[in-house]
Structure formats: structure tokens, C-alpha cells
Amino acid sequence: MARTPFLLLGLMTMTACSVGPDYRPKSAAELGVPDTWSVTAETEAEDLNRWWTRFDDPLLSQLVEQAARANLDIAQAIARLRQAREALVASRADLFPSLSGSAGYNRTEPVRGGGATVTLPDGTVTTTGGQGRDSFSAGLDASYQLDLFGEVRRSVEASRAQYEASGFDYATVLLSVQGEVARNYVLARAYQAQLDNARASLAIQDDNLEIAGFRVQAGLVSSVDQEQARASRAQSAANIPQIEQQYNAAVSRIAVLTGQAPGALKPALAEARPIPTGPQAVGIGIPADLLRRRPDIRAAERALAAATAQIGVSKAQLFPRLTISGSLDANSSDFNSLFDTITGGLFAGISQTIFNAGRLSAQVRSSRAAADGAFAAYRSAILTALEDTENASVALRAATQREALFAIAYDAALNSALLARSQYRSGLTDFTTLNTQEAALVSARNGLVQARADKAAALIALYAALGGGWDASVTPTAPPRDD
Template structure:
């Protein structure tokens, strides 16, 4: 038998195993329909029925700074780096699982040289390390060996393990996409907060300027004997309260900017120069196409990750059940020995062996593993269904929050206009001595409240719009295969 023929016979073992193998142990995974998961046909709240492309939803706000920051975070965020590392680990786990489907091969080789002894004999060191004595004259010995072993996957335990690893790998890809969505929406929310704090700072400083003027008027009227010093003290107290709020707003603004810096992979304060120029709160579109509720099964990566986890745990049931069944292992070896390279392949010896094992007693361990796997699958199904219901809840809450913010924005716009007119009239009347400072202070406070309420409502509207995009699964392409990122590592190899 030639060496090549021996190798060919060993490599036929997996093929024979595939022909002998029966169906894999355990249940076959079947995806659930939207109805089985409790997804209604229509939204419980009125939403645009026509779905729109929301893979780059931040561009709908028409704010180049926001677009720059979100896309910078997608490229440099460190949470994404960690998610990518977990994705690469899952890929290697899949490679390890697949290796069990193939035979293992190992080779060995040795060489020995005889040494002349006193009295004409020679000592020959054999490949196994023993030394023998022969007649005079030097001599060489060479040996090569090839060993192979393969565990036949008769009941599909290894195939189920590969199935589980593949599902976990795909789940890691969706986890990466979920992290991406979280980073994008968090950058956008903090950007809206930063712009809102800028607007509040502008309001506070404008109010402080007016109260400085009111304080001066009150001082003049006290000096003229037209009013008591009570007006002056009220004006001082109002100005101090407004001034005390400015440092707090500045601190909140700094926190939002620092958060954006970290999300974009920079030290705190790294994006301050980019945000120095004051811009209005981004408004975004007036309506978002939500599509039908069943869209969340495709658009939300966290839902798809939960579905893949269910597939993985279902496959693990088959892995556990296969341990209860017989295990058949085939092994073989090829060996050759010669005194020189020229005759190394003249004589080849080989052997093929088979062995079978069956668990007889293990104190219920293997049965418990099967039951544990089934329980894990039940839990994964509950988690999958829960992720769907939470996704629907997120969308409904975001829609309601958006409508609430829009209505509050309309009402605060009316309140701001009325309060501004009242404050102007009260200020003019106080200068003319037609009203007291208490009335003026009340109107000024109402104006500050309405102005800040309008800013807050606009901020809430933008935040609710971001939450709606996030709840719909915007920010990634559901048709993309994010597991491909595992073959293109960023960072240290």
C-alpha cells in the first residue's frame, strides 16, 4: 500500500460518516411568525403607515454638526470596539465548533545514527529511544508516522454545536448593530441637550440684562423718594436668583458636551470648539413613516439578536441529547521505517481501528443537561417575545411623547408671546409709576418661565423624534451582514 493510498483511505472516513449519520438529535428550529409573538396588525396609536428609509435618520434634522458627530461616533466609539471584539470571539468559537466535523491528523518523525563501539560493534539509537548493539560499521535509521482520528457524528451532536455557534455568531453581529444604534441616538440626544442649554443660557443672560435695568430703575425711584426700598430689594433678589441659575446651566452644558466627546472617542471637551458657535435646537421632519408593527421583527437588531439566541439554545438541546447516545470513534495510523531516504517509502505499515462508547451511569448528569437546555430554550423564547413587546412599547411611547411635545410647543409659543407683551407693558408702566414692582416682577417671572418652557418643549420634541427613530430600529441597514466585520479587525491583531 502506498502512502497516498493510505491517506486517501483515512480521508474517506468523514464521507462514510456522513452517509451513515441519521438526522440530528434534538428539535429543528423554526422561526415564529409575527402573530405567534403577539404582534398586532396595526399600531394602537396613529402612525404613518408607509415605512421610510431611516438608516441615516440623523440627516433628516438638516444639521451638519449633528451629522458629523454621529458619524464620527460610529467610526471611533470605544463601546463599538468592545462589541466588535466580542463579535470576533464569536467567530472564532464558530471555527472551533466546525473543527469537530473533521478528522484530526498528526505526524511524527525521527532519525537515528549508529556509533561504532570498542570491539567492532555499533550502538543504534532506535526511534523509540532504545539503544541496541550490532556488528561493526555505522548505520542510519529514519522513521515517519501519520495518525488520524475521527468521531463520527452519528446523531448530529457536532452539527448541532455548529448550528448553535453560528446562531450565536449572528446574534453577536446584531448585538454590534444594537450598540451602534445606542451610540448614535445617545450622541443625538446629548447634542439636542447641548443646544437646549445654549438656548437657556441665552435666555438667562437676556433676563439678567433686563433685571439689571429694572434694578437700576428701582434704585433711581428709591433715590427720588417715589417708592420704598422694598422695590430695590425685590429687584436685587430677582436678579440674584437669575444669576444663580447660570452656573448650573453652564455645568449641564459642559456635561452634555463632555458626553459627546467620550462617545466620539475623544477626551472630555474634545468637541467644545465644534459646538462653540450657537445653533438652534434641530427640529427634524414633521412626521416619521413607521410602517406596520411587524417591521420591528426585521428593523430592530436587538429583536433579531434575541431570535438568534433562541435558535442557539434550541440547537443546544440537540447537543445535550446526543451525549445520551452511542459515540463511535475511528482512528488510523501509517508508519514507515528505513535506513535511508531512498528506501523510506519502500515499506509502509498501517492500521485502522474503531471504538464505540455509551454512557451507562452518570448519576443523571446527562439527562439533567438535556432538561437544562430545554429550560434555557424556554427562557430564550420568553426573552425573544419580551424584546418584541418592549420594542412595540418603545415605539408607542415615542409617538405619544412626540405628540405631547408638539402640543406643548404650540401652547408655550402662545404663552411666550402673551408673557412678552405683558412684561413689556408692565415695564413701561413701572417706569411711569403706574404699577408697582411686584406686578413687574410677576410678569418678568412669567416671561422667563414661558421662554424656558418653549425651549424645553422644542428639546423634548427633538428628543422624542430621536427616540422614535431609535425605537423603529433606525441607524443601521437591516440588509447588511454585520458579521463580516469580524474578518476585518480594528486594533491589535
């Protein structure tokens, strides 16, 4: 018996061995991340945690922050994060022994007519009445599977990585919702500007139709001018219902994203405001910064770590398993003396799969294939992030250039339309020329609105591509338990 503690100590020491590969994060160079961007960009990284405040629009900030609290997609992501946390807790429990206790009480009563038959000294035979008997019992059972080859520890490692991946998945959903709220807010303001343009154009068309009517009555022009004016006016009016429908869709989408009914935000957004404008340039840092700032990349990296740990779980099943169990029992007919005598036992068992038609080896190969797939998904997420950033950066530059050019076009078209309208009233030009100049003005005005909206949308897309909107210095965790 003196050898038993040393034997158990030796077996416990063996549990330090874990089969399967040890995960090591790869560097940016190993992942093929370039040192610089292929487009000209400001490489000094900025703090983008609350990027929406840079648009200097209090209502936009309010809506983005409300969505972070009330959006139902975010609520689902938090629920999945909580599930992952409890899966980690359950996985850790396998590192410890399981302990169970039992207690019992039993009373035996004699059957009716029972009792003992006794012959007295005088030869008389009599039957004594039976008496009931009490019995008490208590037991304690323990079992522990020694993690000789690291199956449990690898399982905990995989669960921890999956929990962290769920945290980054939550951050990814959060960033997506923030960007979607801001994008639809820009759309709503752009549609308001387009409605103003359409109504202003309609007022001009009404004026032109009136002028054409006077000139027809005066015999200065034929009724063709009046019919052209009427057609132009109807076409301008026809644009208004379509823009109103698009505006309504954008406002409804913002309401749903903030956890409200589709029409809840119509009063708050009813007053037309300018399209929000942000900074002219954004410091996007270097490509390697995306490995830290983009939560979808970090989620993919954690998924790779979990898949790598799972190889060890599968591989450990090829080796023997050692289980130690023990029990303590006490029995007595008197509760006060129940623990006077305690018996116990200690047992150890080892098991090894001898034949399973290659099932366990196939599981190892399957886990390796899953890790290869996770690595490919990780690299794909990196390439997609690089693509998103460069595309958004180019789109922002292009929209800025287009805005400047449309501003020039709008100024020229406005002057040309005013001149043509004056000349038409004076009879110095025909209605076709006036109509052409009015159409050019509408086109330039709407083009300027669209360029400004595109610029704001490209800026939002760039913030999202850079992973802005969360604190990248910490791993998101589940909220405290409510029970």
C-alpha cells in the same frame, strides 16, 4: 475486506440523523404581535438608515458618523463579533477529520570500548571497533468521529446562530451610541438657548434694579422695590452657573462617545446654534416591522435558535459515539529507501456511557430550560420594542402640542412684560407686578426651549425605537481578518 467500504458508507449515511428539535422561526401572529398600533400613527414605513440627516444639521451628522467609527463601546462589540466568528470556525472544524504527521531521525553510537570480539583462524583473539547506525521514520495519523446523531452539526448550528446574534448585538450598540450622541447634542443646544435666556433675563433685571434705584432716590417708592429688584437679579444670576455645568457635561459626553477626551469638542460647539428640528411626522409602519428592523429583537431570536440547537447537542451525548482512526508508518536505516515499505492500520471504536448518575439527562433538561428562557427573553424584547415605539410616538405628539402652546404663552408673556415694564417706569404699577410678569416671561421662554428640546429628543427616541440607523436587510458580520 470487500465489505469494509460498504460498511463505512452505511455509517456515513447514518450521520444524516440529528437528534433534538429543529428550530423554526415563529410568525408575528404566533408571537402575539398586534396588527395595528394602539395610537394613531402613520403606517407607511420609511427608510431610516441615516435618520440623523433629517435634522438638517451637518455638525450633528458629522458627530454621529464619527461615533460609529471611533466609539469604544462599538469597538468592544466588534471584538466580541470577531470572537464569535472564530468560535464558529473552530466549531466547523469538528466536521472534518484531524490529521497529524510525524518524522524522526535517530543515530546510535557504540559505547566507549565497545565492539565485537573476533577469534581469527590462527587462534588470535581481537576486538573490532563498533560503528554507529542511522534510522529514519515517518508517520501519518488520522482520526474522525462520525457525527452519527448530529452532535457536531447541532454545535455548528448553535455557533452560527450565536455569531449572527453577536452581529445584531453590535448593531444594537451602534444604534444606542447614535441615539446617545444625538440626544446629548440636543441637550447641548438647549442649554445654550437657556443660557441666552438667562443672560437676557439678567440684563433686564439689571435694568429693573437701576430703575428701582432711581425711583427710591426720587422718593417715589420705598427701598422695598430696590431690594426686590436686587433679589430677583441675584436669583437670575444664580441660574447661569448651573446651566453652564449642564452644558459642559453634555459636550463632554459627546466627546467621549466619539472616542475623544472630554474637552475636545468645546471649540466646535462653542458657537450657539438652534435646537435641531426634524420632520413633523415619521412613518412607523406596522408593529410586525419591528421584528425585522430592531436588532435587539433579532439578536434575541438568534439566541433562541442557538439555545434550541444546544438541546440537540446535549441529547446527542446520550447516544453512542463511533470513532475511526488510521495510521501510516515508514521506517528505514537509509533515508532514500524510507518509503519503500509502508505499514498502516485502520481502527474503529465505539463508546457509550452506561452510568453517569443522570448527569447527561440533566444536561438535556437544562438545555430545554435555557431554550424556554431564551423564548421568554425573545418575547420580552418584542414587547419592550412595542412599548418604546408607542411611548416615543406619544411623546413626540405631546411635545409638538406643548411647543405650540408655549409659543402662544411666550408671545403673551412678552407683551405683558413689556407693558408692565413701561407702566413701572411711568409709575402706573408697582414692582411686584413687574416682577411677576418678568418671571412669567422667563418661565414661558424656558418652557418653549424645553418643549423644542423634548420634541427633538422624542423624535430621536422614535427613530431608535423603530430600529433606525443600520441596514436591516443584511446580517452584520465581523470585519476581514487582519492576519
